[in-house]
Amino acid sequence: MYVCLCKGVSDRQIRQSVDDGARSWRQIQNETGCATQCGKCACVGKQIMRDAVREAMVADVESLAYAV
Ligand code: FES
Numbered sequence: 469m470y471v472c473l474c475k476g477v478s479d480r481q482i483r484q485s486v487d488d489g490a491r492s493w494r495q496i497q498n499e500t501g502c503a504t505q506c507g508k509c510a511c512v513g514k515q516i517m518r519d520a521v522r523e524a525m526v527a528d529v530e531s532l533a534y535a536v
Contacts, residue, residue: 471502471509471512471513471516472500472501472502472503472505472509472513473509474504474505474506474509475500475501475502475504475505477500477501477502477509477513479516481500481502482496482500482502482513482516482517482520483516483520485499485500485517486517486520486521486524487520487524490517491521493513493514493517496513496517
């Protein structure tokens, strides 16, 4: 779904940025342009980023647990 109508950014693009290594809202903004115009999408965009980062961190911990 589209999160940012001004810049045409979807939740999938935000998740992809996190998968590619972005871990801060600033990085997401630089890579996608989300919330760089009117800013009304910032809360939703940040929440999607937080969820994606949490999922990525859990996956990292799980992969470490299997490595031990
Ligand atoms: Fe995202 Fe306007 S809706 S900057």
